[in-house]
Amino acid sequence: MDIAYWVTLILLGGYLGSLGQSLRIVVGLKKAKRTAVQLNLPLKAVLDGRLLLRSLMTGFASGALTLLALRDEGLNDALGRVELSSGLMMAAIVAGYVGADLFEGLLKRPPTLRVASH
Numbered sequence: 001m002d003i004a005y006w007v008t009l010i011l012l013g014g015y016l017g018s019l020g021q022s023l024r025i026v027v028g029l030k031k032a033k034r035t036a037v038q039l040n041l042p043l044k045a046v047l048d049g050r051l052l053l054r055s056l057m058t059g060f061a062s063g064a065l066t067l068l069a070l071r072d073e074g075l076n077d078a079l080g081r082v083e084l085s086s087g088l089m090m091a092a093i094v095a096g097y098v099g100a101d102l103f104e105g106l107l108k109r110p111p112t113l114r115v116a117s118h
Contacts, residue, residue, distance in 0.1 A: 009071060010064045012084070013092045017063015018056050020096025025055060055100055062099025063092040 029047075036043045070088055 009067050013064035013067030014060035015063070016089055016092035017059045017061070017066065017096030017099065019059075020063065020093035020098075021055055021059025021100050023093075024059075024097050024100060025052065028055075058100040059096035062095040062102075066092045066095035066099070 032046045033043055036046045039046070067084070067088065070091060
């Protein structure tokens with residue numbers, strides 16, 4: 001296995017993970033639109049571009065790590081190309097969808113506890 005194999009595996013896994021995360025983003029956009037209508041604000045006012053980018057990056061990381069973790073020596077065909085089963089591709093897409101929740105949960109700061117003074 002050469003460097004092209006690893007780069008292909010990472011990029012393909014990342015792409016599939018980002019695809020899975022994009023499905024999650026569509027649901028978030030529907031919720032944001034509903035919130036904007038309720039608050040009588042433009043949709044742009046309730047969207048966070050940094051959160052969107054971070055979500056896509058976590059989806060990419062989730063998908064890439066999934067393919068790296070589930071990789072098999074048999075992924076190479078006789079010509080050295082990476083070939084994935086539909087199950088592995090679906091695993092990367094699902095990892096992008098749900099893996100972002102895991103990453104975001106780990107990255108969030110725990111709530112600050114305030115001690116009531118008497």
